[in-house]
Amino acid sequence: MVARTLAGCPAKDVKAFVADLKAKPGKRNFGSLGSGSSPHVAAKLLKKMTILMPCM
Structure with missing residues (x-):
C-alpha cells in the first residue's frame, strides 16, 4: 500500500x-475509488489496527 499526504502534513x-x-x-479524511475498493479497505484496516475506530 502507498499512502500519500499533502506537502503541509x-x-x-x-x-x-x-x-x-x-x-x-x-x-x-481520505479519498478512495469507492466502497470496497483496495484503498478503501486498506484505510479501514489501518483505522482498526491503530485503534482509531472502535471494533464492532
Missing part, C-alpha cells in the same frame, strides 16, 4: 501520521 512517517490522526480525531 506534519507527519514524515507512519508513526507520526498515526499520532497526528489520534491528536485530531474527526479532523482528517
Whole structure:
C-alpha cells in the first residue's frame, strides 16, 4: 500500500501520521475509488489496527 499526504502534513512517517490522526480525531479524511475498493479497505484496516475506530 502507498499512502500519500499533502506537502503541509506534519507527519514524515507512519508513526507520526498515526499520532497526528489520534491528536485530531474527526479532523482528517481520505479519498478512495469507492466502497470496497483496495484503498478503501486498506484505510479501514489501518483505522482498526491503530485503534482509531472502535471494533464492532
